[in-house]
Amino acid sequence: MDLLTLTKVNKAFGSQQVLKGLDLAVPQGAIYGFVGENGAGKTTTMRLILGLEPLDSGTITFAGQPVRFGQTQGIGYLPDVPAYYGDLSAREYLTLCGRLTHTPHLHERVGEMLHLVGLPDTRRRVHGFSRGMKQRLGIASALLDRPAMLLCDEPTSALDPAGRREFLALLASVHNETTILLSTHILSDVERICDYVGILHAGKLQVQGPLQALLAAHTQPATCFTFGTETEAQTAATLLGAVAKADQVTVTADARAALTQLLAQHLMPTAFNPIKASLEQLFMEVIA
Amino acid sequence: MRGYALILQNELILAWRRYRLVVLALVFLLFGIEAPLVAKLTPALLKSIGQGMTITLPEPTSVMSWQQYYKNMTQIGLFVLAIVASGTVSRELNEGTLVILVAKGLRRNAVIMAKYTMALLQWVVALLLAFGVTYAYTAYYFPDELSPHPWLALWPLLWFGVLWLAIIILGSTLSKSGFTGFLLGAGVYLGLTLLNMFKAVHRFNPVSLTNDNLALLTGTKTFWSLAPAYAVTLAGAVACLALAMLVLKKRRL
Amino acid sequence: MTDFELIKEYLPFLIPAVLIELALAITGVISVLRHPHYRFGNRILWLLLVIFVQPFGPLLYFFAGREVE
Structure with a gap:
């Protein structure tokens, strides 16, 4: 069953048509590699799915419900460059997120997530965090309220090889809890952890399906x-x-x-x- | 408005940790001391300038002290608050700090209202701190009967802040620059001041709320003589906030 | 009236004012020295502003110049 479907999605910024009839389907439980060159429209697609941008035309359905601009569906989101309030600690930031979504047993849940992503539960403020730590805090905040789906926008492109390997292992480890849509232009990352793949080019998904089947067919x-x-x-x-x-x-x-x-x-x-x-x-x- | 209280609380925590609350309080305390000091110094200064001449110098009064207070608050205090609130929305848009929170269900309108409330809180506290200090010094040094309504005189200025900060927040939402709010506020202030040259406009003009404080203090004008201006101020504030919400809805986070 | 008496007369104004300006300058200097990056300007400029342009220097620094990252 498809958890997320996009049908004939169009989106333009000014005169620039970014998406031209994009169709995309993410099956429940998949780690879906959303591949495309820089500027192909991957970030825009994710923002549309999250209801952060209005659609020009087409439909987006998540868990059977239509996605509308300004209405969130409880999809976890890790932006390409996650930005936090530097004067808060990791725990304080997660607590702010958790209170927004009314996450139950928040104190324990925050501790659990910090442990999962390997961040210290101290009073250290976020402005001193490395890029890798910020990505991990992003994962913690995205998964805090146990979303049915997690969107990660180019999560590894800013990391060094060791940080990348660590991060992919973290993603693979949360896979049993949530469906993941991962955008990237680093193909080896997709080969390492994804089971589904879709290639975005010229505003459309040129091909999508299970990774192995696609490779065999094409x-x-x-x-x-x-x-x-x-x-x-x-x-x-x-x-x-x-x-x-x-x-x-x-x-x-x-x-x-x-x-x-x-x-x-x-x-x-x-x-x-x-x-x-x-x-x-x-x-x-x-x-x- | 999901998240309003959370964002307001967060604003307070951040302002405290960024030393902003302390600095703002200290600056306005300083303004509060300066007003009676200037009132007390002015005759002495005039005397030193006019040495050798025999001029009759007025004794400093409570009115001179309050006059300096309102001068400080309207000519400097308002613009200090403009600086305080000017970067508040634009900075979030620049840094992208709202993306994750809005994706989690924070309403954009709640952001505008929380930022506005925070600015208003700072304005009220700053104004009252300076007021308290000036009040204490004035009562001690100039215990005359010339200023019967100090509290009443403060209200119009407090009320003007309702519109002033709504304009600054709107400006801050319009552009990525942290100074647009300040400039928009300054522009509107200048425009309203020029408009006040027409006598007929005076009663309706929000800017009159920043000019007539002394008349209220000494009792030459009544509080309700400016009633239309209070209403226009409120309406203007509502319009600015509604516009700011509309703009933020369209803006890319 | 001697100078001393004159100064004494103004002490209730001067002492709190000087203390406040000192507090502003010190918090400003400490913060400028602890943060290497600013929204605009450089360290020397901000140091001069927070020490000598009272009270607007510290105000401008904490509300517009200070950069957390």
């Missing part, structure tokens, strides 16, 4: 041959009807047939590797 198995010299690689490329890159030639045809063909011409590759279908391949194909 990408062909390929093999990469490496040769001793670049001249050899050139000859091999001409023979196989492919393009050589330095000493490597990649072919999408049957590897066994290609190898037989090469050996018949006494072209001996020094290595050959099957290439796993990757999201990057799919992405490049879709936005081309």
Whole structure:
């Protein structure tokens, strides 16, 4: 069952049409990777889902209810650059959030969330927090009132590799509590934790579905041959009807047939590797 | 208005931690001391300037002290409050601090009303602090019968703050700059002052509430002589706040 | 009237006024020194303002110049 659906959503800012008939569906329980280039409209889509921006046309339905501008549905939100009141402590900020949503047993719940995201429950003020700590505080505030869905906007792009790994592990660990929609342009993040993916390009979702099924359907198995010299690689490329890159030639045809063909011409590759279908391949194909 | 009380409480905590409440209180205490001091000093200063000449100098009176108080409050105090309230909404919009809270159900209207209440609270407390100090010094140094209605005289000025701060909040909502509120307030003040050159407008003009304090103090004017101006002030404040809410609804957080 | 008597006469005004200005200057200086970033201006400017432009320097600093982040 789809928890969130967007149908024919249009949104323009001035003369710039950002979304042109966007259709998107997030199944219950998914970690949905919402992929697109910078400026493709990922943040705008999220703000529409949250009721922070008015729709031009189309419909958004969350848990069976239509989403309207100015009305919130209890969706947790982690903005790309979360901003807090620097003079509050993490506990004070979470308490403010919790009182807004009338979260029961707030004192215990705040302690629980601070523990979950690994922030100290001290009087230290937020203005001294690192970016990673601010992201984690954002997750704590977003999940505080146990929302059915969590939207994360480019949550890892400001983090260093270690912080990124930590953050993705945190997301994966809360996955059993909530459905997650994660926007990003970092494809390896999607491959690491997402089970669904949608690619936004030119104001529309070009493709969406379960990650593995999409990869299988849209990408062909390929093999990469490496040769001793670049001249050899050139000859091999001409023979196989492919393009050589330095000493490597990649072919999408049957590897066994290609190898037989090469050996018949006494072209001996020094290595050959099957290439796993990757999201990057799919992405490049879709936005081309 | 979901979140009004929470945001107001948060405003108070932040203002306290940013030392703003303390600084504001100290500044207005200083204004309160300055008024009777100036009243007491003026004859002495005139004497030192006019040495050798025989001029009859008026003894300082309670009216001179209150005159200086209202001068301070209308020429400086109002603009200090404009600085205080001018960045209040624009800063939130600049920094994006409202995004998470609005996504959690905070109403934008509640933000405007909480900010306005906070500004009004600061105005009332600041004005009363200075008033208390001036009152005490004046009663001690100038115990004359010339100022029978000190409390009554304060009300119009307090009431003018209702409109003044609504204008500043509107300005703060209109733009990302922290000074737009201040400039809008100053512009409106100038406009209303010019309008007061027409005698017919005087009774209706909110700015009269900042001019007639001495007349009320000494009893040459009655409190209700400005009744139309009170009404216009209130109506103007409501209009400014409604407009501010409308603007914030359209603005990207 | 001697100068001393003159000053004595004004002490009830001067003592609280000086104390308040001192308090404003000290809170201002401490805060300016503890925060390296400002909305505008630099440290020297703010130090001069909070110490010498009383009481508007501290007022402007705490309401418009101070940056938390």
